Amino acid sequence: MSLQSPLHKVQGLGSAHSGLTHFWRERVTATALIPLSVWLVASGLGLVGATEAEVAGFLQRPWNAVLMGLFVVLTCIHMSLGVQAVIDDYIHSEGQKIALLLLNRAFAWLLGAVSLVAILRIVT
């Protein structure tokens, strides 16, 4: 038995206007971020007291640059999905909701792009 209204069945959309993709992406990025977070914190601990050049040198090593890039990109995706869920749940005015959803996406893209360019500049 489906609890969806006929209109929603036709649209194939839930209250958030999207469905399984959101759930699934959130889980996949969460799973990938388990080892990446361990790597980030362990690396951070290893760099306590390090000079600026030493920290930059750490990120210049190819695998560290790759892992940092992956951490930033996957976190930005996971982050925007999570914040979107909060907006979907608590903002009830449609106009405000759309504005905040756009802002949320813009923030995630901007943060991801800025971080990636910074990593590239550290590496080169």
Add this chain to the structure above:
Amino acid sequence: MADQPQTPPRPLSPFLSIYRWPVTMATSITHRATGLALTVGMVLLAWLLIGLASGPDVYGPLMRLLATPFGQIVLFGFVWSLAYHFLNGIRHLAWDLGYGFEVPTANKTGVLVIALSVLLAVAVFVIAYTGPHGAVMP
């Protein structure tokens, strides 16, 4: 009415401020709160990366800010938020796979996640302060 058998007193929750929070509710709300806090944490990470990319003018002041007591408290907040979101996230993934959804189990893992997250965050700071470079830390 008077000769009716007395039922045990029912739990009353008239106001949010004196509502007895079930562990599962507290852990759920904290998961969201730490997630939002970590969003701000990502700004700090981006700031750090920008600092490393653009040189001492940006990197130096940021490091000095993080070294102040205020900076250290903020940093501890982010480390604990990450520890909590990490552990409770694993709890969520286990639920998604169908494990640990029974109420007594969910209550137990909830308490476990809270305790372990504090332990993990403190452990990270103990290692940071007492590690080989710990003496350099303020």
